[in-house]
Amino acid sequence: MNIAAQHIVDMLSVGGLYALMALGIGLIFGIMRLVNFAHGELVMIGGYAIWLIADLPGPLIVVLSLAIVAIFALAMERIAFRPLRDASPATLLVAAFAVSYFLQNLAMLIFGARPKPFTFADGLIENVVVFGLRVPQLQILSLVLTILALAGLALFLKRTRMGVQMRAAAQDFRMARLVGIPANRIIALAFLVSGILAWVVSLIYAAQIGQLSPTMGLQPVIIGFVATVIGGLGSLTGAAIGGFVVGCLSVGLQIMLPGDLREFREAFLFAALLLVLLVRPAGIVATSALKERV
Amino acid sequence: MPQAPNAGAGEGTGRLMASGVSVSFAGVQALQDVTVTLAMGEVLGLIGPNGAGKTTLVNVLTGFQKSDAGALVIDDKEVTGWAPHRIGRAGLARTFQAARLFGQMTVRENIELAALSANPVRSRARREADRIIDWMRLGDLRGRMADALPHGDQRRVGVARALASSPRYLLLDEPAAGLNEHESEELLAAIARIRADFGCGLLLIEHNIGLIMEVSDRIHVLSDGRSLAEGTPESVRADPEVRRAYLGTTDDGPSVPARGRGDDPVSGTTVRPPLLAVEDLVVRHGSVEALRGVTIEAGVGELVAVVGPNGAGKTSLLQAITALVRPAGGRIVLDGVSNGRKTVEDIVAAGVALVPEGRQVFPALTVAENLAIGARDASDGAKTIWRVDGLLEEFPILRERADMPAGRLSGGEQQQLAIARALAGNPRLLLLDEPSLGLAPLVIERVYEMLRQIHDSGVTILLVEQDAARALDVADRTYVLRSGLVELSGPSDAVLADVAFDRAYFGFPDQSAAS
CATH class of the missing domain: 3.40.50.300 (P-loop containing nucleotide triphosphate hydrolases)
Incomplete structure (x- = not known):
């Protein structure tokens, strides 16, 4: 019984992390039709930022590292993507790869290619007992952070004027401009929000893998992108659901696969995801907006 | 005049026939019991107002759309449910609204490619392509990249490419769209020659009604997914039902x-x-x-x-x-x-607001959110007339559904929402793009009643x-x-x-x- 509960906690925390990644990518895709592969580098930047200022008092670490990630997110929109606003999706994709590699190499130049050990408040490795479950404190903190971020995003999108505008822009950007939503401001805001989501991921992810490297953003960005596709490109709800589906599948396979096959978990994971797409080609939450008339 | 390249394809008295075709999308009946026949050597014009089901019918004929009921027969062979490429091989070719040429290939390569499907030997396919190029009088353009051609020439290459697969039936989807008068006339002449020299049956879909009346032997009129009329151009033109389908009800008054x-x-x-x-x-x-x-x-x-x-x-x-x-x-x-x-x-x-064609409400936003998002005060110190709560009073159905996602509203309700959303911006100039499209007559009445009220309030429309x-x-x-x-x-x-x-x-x- 305990083991089952432990597995569920694992699924929720991994799924939540993937959902955060998927939402960060899905938000930008919905508005700009841009698959922002440089989103992973925001996670990487967040990790290094925290590591750089680790000696400062806690609240200051939070504020400063968040500010750094936000600045990079806004700068990438202003410098790289805004001039390409009307370019084809293929051009945007290549631009995203360019930004991604540029930031990776910049990090390599500054910090070197070798991974740096990353510990996040030493005491967090110890286990605590919750409802008879022994859970590492880090996992509890991750879960709480994920839930806070998801709830915060949901509240922002649901309750604030700018949040509603952002959802409208993600559904139909042209019509959104026609009802008076300023394009530049809403896109900048989307990058800011996706930057904040990336920062939350960087906190959790860096602590979980215990090290920093210039290419650490690659794995989460691919998983996050896959999750947005599984959930249904263009739908934010879909992105969140997709993240949890991929997370649950991933943990579930880890549990159920016999020991000698565990090594190949990813192969099984992606095969399963392929099956999902064969059954629902448009993703779990299909949006009609992307269909083309023959 | 050059020799007709493969007049042999036109022999015989075959027929393309779709009978009793019905198609529905998510509860909307796009086609209902429509029967169309096209004999070889005949030009049939297919017309109908926007949303009549013309594109759906074409997709059924070419195998891109499965029909819920009905049969498709080409030359006495039942081909219902066949994949598009098999229907193509059975003798049906089509052109597209946009020419859809291979832009980075020459005119000759474009046509040769289609000829290959009927003629697997490359050298013969090339000869065939050249014959059609000469026949279409495209000789000067033979080596030009398709991308570099003006629109009218692209259309003619598109028709030539469709002919190169030696079709028995050819479907031309709005061949004259975007062409000027001179280009349209050239095309018209080409269509007449196709029938004479190739003998294939031509199905023509065209919004240029003047043009279609001139070249067609028979006209088939679709309206709201049903066959409204069929007959000679003269009889269709004189049919008051057809006039009504396009223009709505009108009585001819004094001149x-x-x-x-x-x-x-x-x-x-x-x-x-x-x-x-x-x-x-x-x-x-x-x-x-x-x-x-x-x-x-x-x-x-x-x-x-x-x-x-x-x-x-x-x-x-x-x-x-x-x-x-x-x-x-x-x-x-x-x-x-x-x-x-x-x-x-x-x-x-x-102060300009647009109610776009097809409503374009934000489907995943609630009705209230859709309204709130467009809300702004009047510009230039003009009086702000509409506020969101006032609009909800004005449109009771929207107040009832205020918390429902807009995508779940009916078409008429979405149209009301789109108009209310535009009004929430307190525009001085309101633009409406086909507000009656796809709505039931009673709903259209309601929409137009609304327009009168908005007009009375002083907004320019x-x-x-x-x-x-x-x-x-x-x-x-x-x-x-x-x-x-x-x-x-x-x-x-x-x-x-x-x-x-x-x-x-x-x-x-x-x-x-x-x-």
């Missing part, structure tokens, strides 16, 4: 002359200062010229209608006014200020419609737009009564010219 093309463009009785002045506007989409020098005015507080068949350039006009597309020529003046390099945001801030009767009934002044040109304009009652109206709208030849 009061309106102004025709070439008259003073500032027509009718605009005594009020113009809020919107469109001057000599030219809009191009790629190589297609959608508007070719259009001049339109709307005075403060006026309700002006722009009517015209599909493809007339109505939506392009609205896109230019809202800065969604940049004009290639002419200018748009809003309240004395030229639009120049203004962005969509500037236009909206200046530019209404773009295919349903001419309704638009003319409500509008102060009307412009008839066809093929990117204003054909007729004036006070609505004068336009409606003008003997030149049918000619202006449909592009019929002769008829009114005599009177």
Whole structure:
């Protein structure tokens, strides 16, 4: 019984992390039709930022590292993507790869290619007992952070004027401009929000893998992108659901696969995801907006 | 005249027949028990107003769309449910609305590629392609890249490519869309020659009704997914049902002359200062010229209608006014200020709101959110008339559904929401793009009742419609737009009564010219 509960906690925390990644990518895709592969580098930047200022008092670490990630997110929109606003999706994709590699190499130049050990408040490795479950404190903190971020995003999108505008822009950007939503401001805001989501991921992810490297953003960005596709490109709800589906599948396979096959978990994971797409080609939450008339 | 390349394909008396075809999408009946036959050597014209089901029928014929009921027979062979490429091999070829050529290939390669499907030996396919090129009189263009050709030539290459697969039946999807008069005439001549030299059956879908009437042996009219009429061009043209399907209900009144093309463009009785002045506007989409020098005015507080068949350039006009597309020529003046390099945001801030074709509400947002998002105070210190709660009072159905996602509303409710959303911006100029499209008659009544109320409140309205009767009934002044040109304009009652109206709208030849 305990083991089952432990597995569920694992699924929720991994799924939540993937959902955060998927939402960060899905938000930008919905508005700009841009698959922002440089989103992973925001996670990487967040990790290094925290590591750089680790000696400062806690609240200051939070504020400063968040500010750094936000600045990079806004700068990438202003410098790289805004001039390409009307370019084809293929051009945007290549631009995203360019930004991604540029930031990776910049990090390599500054910090070197070798991974740096990353510990996040030493005491967090110890286990605590919750409802008879022994859970590492880090996992509890991750879960709480994920839930806070998801709830915060949901509240922002649901309750604030700018949040509603952002959802409208993600559904139909042209019509959104026609009802008076300023394009530049809403896109900048989307990058800011996706930057904040990336920062939350960087906190959790860096602590979980215990090290920093210039290419650490690659794995989460691919998983996050896959999750947005599984959930249904263009739908934010879909992105969140997709993240949890991929997370649950991933943990579930880890549990159920016999020991000698565990090594190949990813192969099984992606095969399963392929099956999902064969059954629902448009993703779990299909949006009609992307269909083309023959 | 060059020799017809493969006249052999045209022998025999085959028939393409689709009988009892029904198709529905998510509960909407797109086609209902439609039967169409096309004999070899015959030209059949398929017409119908926007949303009649023409594209769906074409997709059924070519195998791109499965039908819920009905059978498809080509030359006594049942091909119902076959994949598109197998239907192609059974003898049916098509062209597309956009030519869809392979842009980075030469004209000859484009045609050779199609010839290969009927003729697997490359050298023979090339000879065949050359024969068709000569026959189509495309010789000068043989080595040119398809991308580099003007639009009219691309269309002709598209037709040549379809012919190269030696079809027994050829389906031409709006071959004249975006062509100018001269190019249309060339195409018309080519179509006549195809029938004579290849002997294949031609199915023509075309919004240029004048053109289709001229070349077709028979006309089949679709309306609301049903066969409305079938017969010779003369009988269809005289059929009041057909006229009604396009124009809505109209009674011919006494003849009061309106102004025709070439008259003073500032027509009718605009005594009020113009809020919107469109001057000599030219809009191009790629190589297609959608508007070719259009001049339109709307005075403060006026309700002006722009009517015209599909493809007339109505939506392009609205896109230019809202800065969604940049004009290639002419200018748009809003309240004395030229639009120049203004962005969509500037236009909206200046008090322009658009109710787009197909509503375009935000489906995943609630009704209340859809309204709140468009809400803004009136610009330039004008009085703010509409607030969200006031609009919910005005539209009771929206208040009832305020917390429901807009995507779950019916078409009519979505249309009301789209209008309310535009009003929430307290516009000075309200643009509406085909507000009656796809709605039931009763709902259309309601929408037009709303337009009257909005008009009474003093908002200037530019209404773009295919349903001419309704638009003319409500509008102060009307412009008839066809093929990117204003054909007729004036006070609505004068336009409606003008003997030149049918000619202006449909592009019929002769008829009114005599009177």
